[in-house]
Amino acid sequence: MSDTHAEAAQxxxxxxxxxxxxxxxxxEAGIVKWLRDNxxxxxxxxxxxxxxxxxxxxxxxxxxxxVFNGVWDAGSLRECREILDGATGACWAVVxxxxxxxxxxxxxxxxxxxxxxxxxxxxxxxxxxxLFPKAPRSLLPFTAVYPFLAYFLVWGGSxxxxxxxxAGFVVGYLVFQRLVAQSFAMGFFGAIAAALVFWWVxxxxxxxxxxxxxxxxxxxxxxxxxxxxxxxxxxxVCVSLSLPIGIALALGRQSGxxxxxxxxxxxxxxxRGVPLITLLFVANVVLAYFLxxxxxxxxxxxxxxxxxxxxxxxxxxxxxxxxxxxPKGQYEAASALGLDYPQAMRLIILPQALKISIPGIVNVxxxxxxxxxxxxxxxxxxxxxxxxxxxxxxTDWNGVYWExxxxxxxxxxxxxxxxxxxxxxxxxxxxxxxx
Amino acid sequence: xxxxVFLAAVAGxxxxxxxxxxxxxDDVQARGTLNCGVNTGLVGFAAPNAEGEWEGFDxxxxxAVAAAVLGDPSAVEYVSLTGKTRFTALASGEIxxxxxxxxxxxxxxxDLKFEFTGINYYDGxxxxxxxxxxxxxxxxxxxxxxxxxxxxxxELNLADYFRSNNMDYxxxxxxxxxxxxxxxxxxxxxxxxxxxxGLAATRAAFENPSExxxxxxxxxxxxxxxxxxxxxxxxxxxxxWTLYALIAAEEYGVTSANVDELAEGTDSPxxxxxxxxxxxxxxxxxxxxxxxxxxxxAGGNYGEIFARxxxxxxxxxxxxxLNAQWTEGGLMYAPPFR
Numbered sequence: 090m091s092d093t094h095a096e097a098a099q100x101x102x103x104x105x106x107x108x109x110x111x112x113x114x115x116x117e118a119g120i121v122k123w124l125r126d127n128x129x130x131x132x133x134x135x136x137x138x139x140x141x142x143x144x145x146x147x148x149x150x151x152x153x154x155x156v157f158n159g160v161w162d163a164g165s166l167r168e169c170r171e172i173l174d175g176a177t178g179a180c181w182a183v184v185x186x187x188x189x190x191x192x193x194x195x196x197x198x199x200x201x202x203x204x205x206x207x208x209x210x211x212x213x214x215x216x217x218x219x220l221f222p223k224a225p226r227s228l229l230p231f232t233a234v235y236p237f238l239a240y241f242l243v244w245g246g247s248x249x250x251x252x253x254x255x256a257g258f259v260v261g262y263l264v265f266q267r268l269v270a271q272s273f274a275m276g277f278f279g280a281i282a283a284a285l286v287f288w289w290v291x292x293x294x295x296x297x298x299x300x301x302x303x304x305x306x307x308x309x310x311x312x313x314x315x316x317x318x319x320x321x322x323x324x325x326v327c328v329s330l331s332l333p334i335g336i337a338l339a340l341g342r343q344s345g346x347x348x349x350x351x352x353x354x355x356x357x358x359x360x361r362g363v364p365l366i367t368l369l370f371v372a373n374v375v376l377a378y379f380l381x382x383x384x385x386x387x388x389x390x391x392x393x394x395x396x397x398x399x400x401x402x403x404x405x406x407x408x409x410x411x412x413x414x415x416p417k418g419q420y421e422a423a424s425a426l427g428l429d430y431p432q433a434m435r436l437i438i439l440p441q442a443l444k445i446s447i448p449g450i451v452n453v454x455x456x457x458x459x460x461x462x463x464x465x466x467x468x469x470x471x472x473x474x475x476x477x478x479x480x481x482x483x484t485d486w487n488g489v490y491w492e493x494x495x496x497x498x499x500x501x502x503x504x505x506x507x508x509x510x511x512x513x514x515x516x517x518x519x520x521x522x523x524x
Numbered sequence: 525x526x527x528x529v530f531l532a533a534v535a536g537x538x539x540x541x542x543x544x545x546x547x548x549x550d551d552v553q554a555r556g557t558l559n560c561g562v563n564t565g566l567v568g569f570a571a572p573n574a575e576g577e578w579e580g581f582d583x584x585x586x587x588a589v590a591a592a593v594l595g596d597p598s599a600v601e602y603v604s605l606t607g608k609t610r611f612t613a614l615a616s617g618e619i620x621x622x623x624x625x626x627x628x629x630x631x632x633x634x635d636l637k638f639e640f641t642g643i644n645y646y647d648g649x650x651x652x653x654x655x656x657x658x659x660x661x662x663x664x665x666x667x668x669x670x671x672x673x674x675x676x677x678x679e680l681n682l683a684d685y686f687r688s689n690n691m692d693y694x695x696x697x698x699x700x701x702x703x704x705x706x707x708x709x710x711x712x713x714x715x716x717x718x719x720x721x722g723l724a725a726t727r728a729a730f731e732n733p734s735e736x737x738x739x740x741x742x743x744x745x746x747x748x749x750x751x752x753x754x755x756x757x758x759x760x761x762x763x764x765w766t767l768y769a770l771i772a773a774e775e776y777g778v779t780s781a782n783v784d785e786l787a788e789g790t791d792s793p794x795x796x797x798x799x800x801x802x803x804x805x806x807x808x809x810x811x812x813x814x815x816x817x818x819x820x821x822a823g824g825n826y827g828e829i830f831a832r833x834x835x836x837x838x839x840x841x842x843x844x845x846l847n848a849q850w851t852e853g854g855l856m857y858a859p860p861f862r
Contacts, residue, residue: 167839170731186574195572312603374612468564468606478604479572482565484839488705488729 165485194315245306247299253291311389315470324458335404360402373467411446451512548759560586561619567725568840588819597822622751641764643749646846648742662741666691671713681744769816772858773825780824
């Protein structure tokens, strides 16, 4: 013991500063550690990792040559096969040749393609103030004008039709402002009556106005709409219409007034109990029997009504879930503050209930957007109808499946993934509670 | 009370429908376009091309009728219909005529209250096998596995055919034609059976069509033709005789190339009556005297239409077979223009 002490005292060097930290062992740092922790932490995990790597490699190595070796310039499937000469490769030429038909449908006039394209771009301008709190509020009036502008662009015809339609809403709003002071119901029904009367009168005035100031675009009939444009029109219109209707139905279902309550319950349960395809067949086939012949009740309008009804029933249930999740104290607190029903709903209940409902609402919206492809079974040429019908039935392209449906899947994925990302961002923005 | 109101409404709709359909010709002429129901897409029969113009064997009938009635083969509004929506569209007056590879049957003619105005294609169920099997006749198919679309008449026809020939088979049920193509190519079945024109179109889409043969046997009758509503016989006559004019034109050698020349008068009274230089057949139907000239100019005579859309030089590659003129052993037989 003392020997050791003596030896230590004789040493010439004493470290004055701490040893710098050694780099961690290779196995405990950087990419190697990450790999060990996440991919090869145990034997079964290692096996799974290797199997997954093999599966990814197999998928890519068998699909990528097909994708990148594709033929872009050919007039028919046979020409594609001649060019490929036995090699693996997709026949993307079909997407190139029928690109316009896939997006706009068969019979939308070619020189008018700029109109729906403009409407599509403006859609983002109109949605910005609604969807993003940071967007300038000054865009809101444009959002109000947008539906009428988009209608004018896509369908064409006389500018006075959408102008009169918009004016009807303005008239209704003014009447509402005037009467709402007396009672909400009076304002509400008075506004509806005023708007209807205005539209009825406008029906006589519009032809004269068109004759005086013929501001028109070439009119395009509904049956000429098609392609992805049709999916977007149906999706956008039906989602935006079904939100307010769905909220109203959800509130109606919770209402204390038995008649309102039962009407809402019957509507929701009936619509939810019927497949969408049945409703579409009703819109297309059955209604034709009950309408007088040669009466033109637009097919797209019929389909929009049916899909909107369908989506509102689902959204109503989602919102009802949100309402049910609120503690009863919130309702009581609103009453204690002396708020009447519309105020309580508008200021206290709905903001919270809707925030809870966001994932569900987005779920319905995404599902609804994809469901718009069902219109292909009633012989409307949406994106899928376009592929299944005209394109696969042309003598040139009969037999091209993967390329076309892959293209359709890609288009839908872009839109649906975008919606989903937006909703997640919105949830983070609204995360104000303590959870 | 409720019931009587409902019945009254239905009766009202029925009556107005009857009124509307009584003068289809006037409606079409007032509108300036023919509303023609076609398939949403069937290879060779109806499909829009890259420019969005409809073309095909069934579409050519629409064009011929539009040319005969309105003098303009492009004055057609095509309404694409599925197998489910076609009859309601016709019955409700949404379309003036249906030219959508529709099989003439008893129930459709009698029970559904439609009028089949002639037959433009005699189809029938057939079989396709890989050439390497070395089968040359359907009677050699004993014990084969057969891909068949479920829920169609082809399924029943197949069972009947094999039973009456004392043969066994193993069905491979599939849902759609596209699925059938994949299953057949993958070797899930030895034989694929559906309508003859469908088989030809399917085979044409294969990478190596010559490796597959369509057997000569046809085991069912599928007469396809244009359809109109019951109750407007004048309109039915127009559609029927426009089709006959195309068929007769082929028989008499009138083509889209020489129709103008022949319309100035020929030695053949039949051709003269058809083309309106003798008699007043057009006026009798309420059309102009050169109705048949216009119809033939629209897309040629029956033979020309067949050759352009589904004939042997097209990818579909159908031979005339039953659809040849009666003078050449087929069933195409136009009644005399007299």
